[in-house]
Amino acid sequence: MNLPPSPPKLPIIGNLHQLSKLPHQNLYQLSQKYGPVMLLQLGYTPTLVISSAEMAKEILQTHDIDFCSRPNSPAVKKFFYNFSDVAFSPYTDHLRERRKIFVSHLLNSKRIQSFWKAREAEINHLIESISVVCEKPVNLDEKMFDLVDGVITTVAFGKSYRGKQFEGKF
Numbered sequence: 001m002n003l004p005p006s007p008p009k010l011p012i013i014g015n016l017h018q019l020s021k022l023p024h025q026n027l028y029q030l031s032q033k034y035g036p037v038m039l040l041q042l043g044y045t046p047t048l049v050i051s052s053a054e055m056a057k058e059i060l061q062t063h064d065i066d067f068c069s070r071p072n073s074p075a076v077k078k079f080f081y082n083f084s085d086v087a088f089s090p091y092t093d094h095l096r097e098r099r100k101i102f103v104s105h106l107l108n109s110k111r112i113q114s115f116w117k118a119r120e121a122e123i124n125h126l127i128e129s130i131s132v133v134c135e136k137p138v139n140l141d142e143k144m145f146d147l148v149d150g151v152i153t154t155v156a157f158g159k160s161y162r163g164k165q166f167e168g169k170f
Helices: 023-034 053-062 074-079 093-106 109-114 116-132 140-157
Strands: 037-042 045-050
Touching (some): 109 116
């Protein structure tokens, strides 16, 4: 097997010691030495790192089947019915058919357009919540989670449930 270049690694932790709190900077520095495609060992997990848009496009076009399944994990297996849902199923012909049905019925342009008001309301709420604390640092992870959560609950239940409002509702 012809593997891409890889920086030296340590037993057990692999290349984790080469990543700091700013891994994007470390990955950039490593890519300058090892090229736009390199193999890192993150603990026991071999990880292909692609650091150029052109190379990512080429790899995803020529090896798309190799990358279209998600990694298996015990939590996903437990919560998503032994990988039988649309999001986490291994890539098979059966999954392709299920995704076609999913997209044609749930994600068609008419259905997406019907979600517009919910998206607009939640984006307005996001902007307001950020502007209230504009002088302080903002955790965008939390804000984006709240945004997506608000859109999903509004579309699914007709109302946005934020934070503790969920408790006892279901």
